[in-house]
Amino acid sequence: MKEEKPIVIIVDDDSSMRTMIARLLDSVGLKSISFSAPEEFLRTSPPDDPACVVLDVQMPGLSGLDLQRELAKAEHQLPIVFMTGHGDIPMTVQAMKEGAVAFLTKPFRNQDLIDAVRQALNVDREARKQRDQLASLRKRYESLTAREREVFALVATGLLNKQIALQLGTTERTVKAHRGVMVQKMEADSVADLVRMADKLGVGPTET
Amino acid sequence: MNQQARAREKTTALAAEQHFSLLVDALPQIVWTANADGAIEYFNQHWFDYTGISFEEAHGSGWQSALHPDDLQIFLDRWNKALRTGENCEVEFRIRCASDDSYHWQLNRALPWKENGQVTKWVGTITDVDLIVCRDLTDRKQEEAFRTGQSHVLEMIARGEPLESVLTSLMLLIEAQVEEMLCSILLLSDDGGHVRHGAAPSLPPDYVKAVDGAPIGPKNGSCGTAMFLAKPVIVTDIFTDPLWEDYRGLAEASGLRACWSTPIFSGSGKVLGSFAMYYRQPQSPSGSEAKLTEVATHIAGIAIEHQRAEEERRRAEDQLTLLQVITMEVAAAQDLPSALKVVLRRVCETTGWVLAQAWIPSADGSVLECSQTWFTTAVGLEEFRLGSERTRFLPGMGLPGRVWSAKQAVWIRDVTLDSNFPRVQEAEGTGLKSALGIPILSGDRVIAVIEFFLREPEDEDEHLVNVITSIAAQLDMAIERKHAEDELRRTQGQLAHVARVTTMGELTASIAHEVNQPLGAIVGNADICLDWLANEHPDLSKVAEAIEDISRDGHRASEVISRIRGLAKKQLPQKITLDINEVAREAQALVNHEANMRGVTLLTEFAAELPIVSGDRVQLQQVLLNLLMNGMDAMTTTERQQRRLTISTGNDGGQALVSVCDCGVGVEQGQSEQVFKAFHSTKSGGMGMGLAISRSIIEAHGGRLWLEPNDGPGVTFKFTLPSSVAEAEA
Numbered sequence: 037m038k039e040e041k042p043i044v045i046i047v048d049d050d051s052s053m054r055t056m057i058a059r060l061l062d063s064v065g066l067k068s069i070s071f072s073a074p075e076e077f078l079r080t081s082p083p084d085d086p087a088c089v090v091l092d093v094q095m096p097g098l099s100g101l102d103l104q105r106e107l108a109k110a111e112h113q114l115p116i117v118f119m120t121g122h123g124d125i126p127m128t129v130q131a132m133k134e135g136a137v138a139f140l141t142k143p144f145r146n147q148d149l150i151d152a153v154r155q156a157l158n159v160d161r162e163a164r165k166q167r168d169q170l171a172s173l174r175k176r177y178e179s180l181t182a183r184e185r186e187v188f189a190l191v192a193t194g195l196l197n198k199q200i201a202l203q204l205g206t207t208e209r210t211v212k213a214h215r216g217v218m219v220q221k222m223e224a225d226s227v228a229d230l231v232r233m234a235d236k237l238g239v240g241p242t243e244t
Numbered sequence: 245m246n247q248q249a250r251a252r253e254k255t256t257a258l259a260a261e262q263h264f265s266l267l268v269d270a271l272p273q274i275v276w277t278a279n280a281d282g283a284i285e286y287f288n289q290h291w292f293d294y295t296g297i298s299f300e301e302a303h304g305s306g307w308q309s310a311l312h313p314d315d316l317q318i319f320l321d322r323w324n325k326a327l328r329t330g331e332n333c334e335v336e337f338r339i340r341c342a343s344d345d346s347y348h349w350q351l352n353r354a355l356p357w358k359e360n361g362q363v364t365k366w367v368g369t370i371t372d373v374d375l376i377v378c379r380d381l382t383d384r385k386q387e388e389a390f391r392t393g394q395s396h397v398l399e400m401i402a403r404g405e406p407l408e409s410v411l412t413s414l415m416l417l418i419e420a421q422v423e424e425m426l427c428s429i430l431l432l433s434d435d436g437g438h439v440r441h442g443a444a445p446s447l448p449p450d451y452v453k454a455v456d457g458a459p460i461g462p463k464n465g466s467c468g469t470a471m472f473l474a475k476p477v478i479v480t481d482i483f484t485d486p487l488w489e490d491y492r493g494l495a496e497a498s499g500l501r502a503c504w505s506t507p508i509f510s511g512s513g514k515v516l517g518s519f520a521m522y523y524r525q526p527q528s529p530s531g532s533e534a535k536l537t538e539v540a541t542h543i544a545g546i547a548i549e550h551q552r553a554e555e556e557r558r559r560a561e562d563q564l565t566l567l568q569v570i571t572m573e574v575a576a577a578q579d580l581p582s583a584l585k586v587v588l589r590r591v592c593e594t595t596g597w598v599l600a601q602a603w604i605p606s607a608d609g610s611v612l613e614c615s616q617t618w619f620t621t622a623v624g625l626e627e628f629r630l631g632s633e634r635t636r637f638l639p640g641m642g643l644p645g646r647v648w649s650a651k652q653a654v655w656i657r658d659v660t661l662d663s664n665f666p667r668v669q670e671a672e673g674t675g676l677k678s679a680l681g682i683p684i685l686s687g688d689r690v691i692a693v694i695e696f697f698l699r700e701p702e703d704e705d706e707h708l709v710n711v712i713t714s715i716a717a718q719l720d721m722a723i724e725r726k727h728a729e730d731e732l733r734r735t736q737g738q739l740a741h742v743a744r745v746t747t748m749g750e751l752t753a754s755i756a757h758e759v760n761q762p763l764g765a766i767v768g769n770a771d772i773c774l775d776w777l778a779n780e781h782p783d784l785s786k787v788a789e790a791i792e793d794i795s796r797d798g799h800r801a802s803e804v805i806s807r808i809r810g811l812a813k814k815q816l817p818q819k820i821t822l823d824i825n826e827v828a829r830e831a832q833a834l835v836n837h838e839a840n841m842r843g844v845t846l847l848t849e850f851a852a853e854l855p856i857v858s859g860d861r862v863q864l865q866q867v868l869l870n871l872l873m874n875g876m877d878a879m880t881t882t883e884r885q886q887r888r889l890t891i892s893t894g895n896d897g898g899q900a901l902v903s904v905c906d907c908g909v910g911v912e913q914g915q916s917e918q919v920f921k922a923f924h925s926t927k928s929g930g931m932g933m934g935l936a937i938s939r940s941i942i943e944a945h946g947g948r949l950w951l952e953p954n955d956g957p958g959v960t961f962k963f964t965l966p967s968s969v970a971e972a973e974a
Contacts, residue, residue, distance in 0.1 A: 053764060144768075
């Protein structure tokens with residue numbers, strides 16, 4: 037497994053704040069990249085490593101909340117730590133509802149920002165793990181034959197081999213053979229494992 | 245006829261002949277007779293006296309040698325013609341005069357002596373026409389010179405030459421007409437009681453000096469008496485005439501013996517002065533002087549009246565100028581003391597009074613106190629000034645107290661002789677004599693008393709009192725106007741301040757944010773530094789970098805605050821020279837953040853060369869701020885991408901022009917003026933004072949504020965400010 041290099045994306049129109057936050061993150065060993073406007077940041081490709089956004093709410097052009105909405109549209113949603121000069125409650129509520137990790141009011145305590153950033157990175161790390169797991173699961177699923185997928189779907193619904201064979205109009209032996217290969221391919225430990233996988237893959241029995 | 249009768253007849257004839265001869269010889273002209281042929285038979289004695297040619301030599305045609313050779317032929321032609329025709333003959337020719345050996349023109353008149361129609365004899369006279377013509381010519385020349393002289397003097401008057409030179413020329417002219425006669429003119433003083441030197445080019449200077457300022461009266465020499473009686477006074481002998489009793493020694497020392505004086509009258513019959521003819525010996529008028537006297541008094545009267553009118557006009561002009569200058573300066577003065585100072589200085593400088601002081605009633609109104617406002621054109625008056633500073637006057641006491649109670653001007657001819665002048669010792673010490681006190685009234689209340697001093701005792705000058713009194717009235721009006729103006733300015737200032745604070749209220753959020761940004765960075769950086777420094781081996785270069793940032797952000801925050809503090813400050817407008825671009829930039833900085841928040845793009849188009857304007861920075865910023873905020877308000881419902889607000893500056897015919905152009909909702913047709921009315925507001929929560937105050941501010945700066953609808957959406961507010969250079973020249 038390659039070494040993880042988390043990165044913090046700072047978006048603030050105020051250069052002093054950007055510098056200070058970058059300095060702060062650097063002091064705790066966190067890499068950061070700064071943008072003076074949300075538009076600038078949106079033009080860049082998403083990072084490969086765990087990342088989060090430290091975002092100023094009030095900015096000319098697109099505001100922080102606008103950026104949050106834009107990011108939500110993307111497949112890969114980065115966790116956001118909001119900063120505001122004068123946060124009001126409705127704004128905070130809206131931001132949190134839309135998935136903000138933290139909402140800091142300037143001037144904030146440095147530790148609060150570090151904690152929030154770390155939390156956000158963890159969120160992203162977790163999200164990435166989730167995404168990676170799903171991706172490998174999907175890859176395994178895609179290696180199944182059509183018949184094996186049918187068997188997978190039916191096994192995941194909790195049917196017995198006998199019932200599956202009946203449904204598929206084949207023999208119990210054949211089902212057993214498919215099931216064996218399928219379990220191997222899916223690297224499943226148990227039926228419960230398979231059920232979770234099916235749930236994650238969104239695979240359900242095809243009504244016939 | 246008997247012997248006796250014949251003898252008697254002969255005796256009678258002889259006597260007649262003798263008598264005739266005596267008579268003819270006594271005539272001052274040449275008399276001659278000639279026979280019918282023209283041969284000379286007789287010349288009277290005058291011929292021989294004149295020509296030096298004896299009868300023997302002159303006999304026949306011998307006389308012709310006396311004639312000028314050029315004239316002889318002309319004469320003989322005429323003479324022969326007369327002999328032929330028997331007619332009268334008048335011919336002019338030149339005859340040599342033996343006494344001066346030169347030819348003189350003579351008129352020769354020959355008359356025929358006829359008996360029974362026959363010419364039997366010629367009689368003639370020869371008259372020296374040169375002498376006649378000459379005398380005539382001299383008289384005429386002199387007459388003409390006299391007339392020319394008069395015209396010359398009149399011209400001098402018309403040209404406005406000084407009275408003394410006019411009168412001196414007149415006196416010289418008159419003196420030239422009569423030998424041994426000296427002339428002078430004395431003027432009657434303004435107070436009507438004394439004589440003043442007018443002109444006396446030929447009288448001894450000591451005498452002239454001694455007479456100057458003498459009183460007039462019934463027994464005051466010729467002139468003083470003539471002016472007093474308004475009648476001519478003829479003194480034929482100064483040594484014996486009682487009118488000269490008091491001046492006899494003076495006249496004697498000056499070698500003057502006779503003096504005939506005639507008063508000079510104005511057109512309205514007022515005595516202006518006198519004209520005098522002096523002789524160095526006793527002398528009575530011969531009658532021929534009457535015409536000269538008439539000319540002299542007439543022209544002198546014109547000259548004096550002209551000069552008096554001129555003086556009057558000039559004084560009126562000077563006083564008008566003084567009034568104007570003082571009015572202007574007083575209007576520009578900031579307060580009563582500085583206005584008083586202007587008045588004291590100007591009056592002293594213009595009138596020649598040497599000291600001026602001002603007195604102000606004490607706070608409780610019980611006494612007059614000497615104010616620190618005073619002026620002097622002289623040195624050595626410190627003692628009096630100190631004496632004044634030490635003194636306080638109760639109503640009615642001293643000069644200021646009297647003016648205070650009387651509420652009117654008081655003139656003292658000589659304070660050292662005044663019984664109610666407590667500062668008499670100081671006045672004596674410093675040589676002050678005349679004093680004038682004038683009250684400055686506000687309504688019925690005396691708010692100050694000003695007093696002026698002179699080193700000479702002068703009689704009351706009504707003109708001066710009137711002028712200073714009207715100046716005092718100006719002062720009062722100016723002070724009252726100043727008060728009203730100050731009050732108005734204060735009220736306007738308060739209103740503008742309220743409006744400014746209101747605008748700032750609207751900006752609070754963005755201002756807070758603007759201050760918060762650097763503060764946030766400062767706090768953050770400071771904490772980082774503390775953490776770093778807690779390490780055993782902190783990286784000091786990194787710490788320094790962070791502290792530099794802290795310092796920079798600290799300055800930034802303080803700049804924002806000072807910008808706002810300027811607006812919030814409550815002060816009277818101060819006009820200074822301004823670069824309008826700079827004012828616009830500052831206003832832009834104030835709303836920059838607000839514009840960001842509202843998604844408004846701020847654009848600027850500043851002209852490079854702008855007229856320098858003079859104005860109050862805060863007020864002009866307020867106007868711009870107001871226009872910018874209005875512009876942003878007008879674009880609330882505008883598409884975010886379209887929210888553009890442009891500030892531009894330019895030159896509009898020598899004036900600075902500032903425009904604020906928005907792309908907002910615009911103004912309804914016909915409402916372009918309505919928006920400038922007080923309490924007109926389209927905003928909820930707006931006071932509706934912003935534009936009204938903005939307009940009054942711009943108008944107070946001599947400019948204009950208006951609005952123009954744009955071709956596209958929105959409106960453009962424009963205002964002009966006059967160039968301070970043009971203003972200064974105007």
